[in-house]
Amino acid sequence: MTVLLFGASGYLGRAADEALRERGARVVRVGRAVPPDDGWVRHDLVRGGTGELVELLRAVEPRVVVNCTGQLDGTAAELVAANVTPTAALVNAIPQAVPSARLVALGSAAEYGRVPHGLSVAEDAVPDPVSAYGITKLASTLLVRDAVIAGRLDAVVLRIFNPIGADLPAGTVLGRAAQAMRVALRQGDDITLGPLGAYRDFVDVADVADAIADAALAPTAPEPVLNVGSGRAVAVRDVVAMLASVAGFQGRVIESGPAQPRSGAVTWIAADTTRVQRSLGWSPHQDLASSVRAVWQHA
Template identity: 60%
Template sequence: MKRILLFGASGFLGRAVVAAFSGSADVVCASRGARDEPGWIRHDLEQDSAAQLASVVRQVHPDAVVNCTGRLDGTTAELVSANVLATARLLDAVSTSDARLVTLGSAGEYGAVPVGHPVAEDAPTEPVAAYGVTKLAATRLVQSAVDGGVDAVSLRVFNPIGAGMPSGTVLGRAASRIREARNSGQDFIELGPLDAYRDFVDVRDVASAIAAAALATEVKEPVLNVGSGSAVRTRDAVALLAEIAGFSGSVREVGAAQARSGAVNWIAADVSRAKLALGWSPRYSLADSIRLIWHEG
């Protein structure tokens, strides 16, 4: 059984990845808030030193290292530290080992794309905000390392959704506000603009792609899209959430879109390369995912 060193194991994505590896790999979980139990190691990729990270990799001696940490928001310096420098440290740490590094990129690396055409990995990358810029920088570090002989892959994850998703995401925020409205008797909620079309992919599908990338005998592609392959209008996804929650109030769209997403009106992933490289395909429907957001949020 292969050994996996998983960073960010206690987060939204990390928890799903632990479940995806169940029975197929020995997972050592690393987190800044590690549990005091076997199988957990405390390590902070942003704050701890390169020497400490190298020591962790030597101690665990993994077949693959998976990084589920990172930032969606924050100052530019915080985004660089969490998304770029952490990736650089991991590449340095695995470069002298036999471990494969699996990192998570983002749909935000592409920026605006032609409407109606799912975007493939070789499409132009023109991110529109600091988040996408930092994710693209990390992916390019991975590509450069692969060219230099390091075993690594960046999975460009689109919009992961599912149980326990953070309130900083639109569907997480919508679920939180519906709960607040129900508790207070309010007959409306307020969200930002919901015109954009997004590729919402179940977190369990993301986790299964990560597991496939970590456990594959060989991964020939340094960058792979992970999405559902379909674009859904955000307004329709929120309406489905309200229906599943039994909320009949109105959804008011106020304010401006977030900078990191407002310039992108439509996006969907072309996942054909991931199917070929990993034998992976998304399994869960949007309704499956949204039911879990509401019932297990």
């Protein structure tokens, strides 16, 4: 089984690479800038032409294409380029070059927008994103879903909720908190973050990687859109407190910073994971405490 993995050097891409290799897949890793190692191919899904992408797909002949590229923050134009253009390129090129290959794309809980407090959101909920990030991720999902409905593509979008764990980027709330705590522990300061009263569904990056591998290697086509989360909403303030305990940070956490534009308006989100359990047999195995420890130990 050959898997062509775009975004292999990123946070989710590295974890997916490891999970796929553990399952025995031959992974060909793709990036815009690649190390001088075997198993890497240079390609830019944003700037590369369709012809170049078709040539790459025909040369590798993957059974599965996994797209872990994407961008969390930026201008609307930057987010369209990073989150929509790569999906459109793959949706156009795969049927031409390797029509029997499966595409696994990564969506986001941000596609749902505001949901009723206390309820888990399922894939058939009407999406209503509240940020440019969520809008671009939803556009990407719709491109894939429509290609599946039209019979042009074997594909699945995994709607990832809030991934945490080892090597968490600083662009996330816990990544920022860990970075700020490391500085504060050296200098004896308090830390300042944005509002922490929202509830989020945190899922370990290793569990996300397993879901990607499950979707890639499933013998039959999964359902086209699947939630990947823990199924439980936790107050962000409580998780930051867990992180402070692990770090030994005893200063104050001051919540006077600006809210994050991509998610500040969403006060609650939790995944209904019924469909992914039914379609892939997937469920999370990592507990929140171990995920938070990994955030600190591998920050």
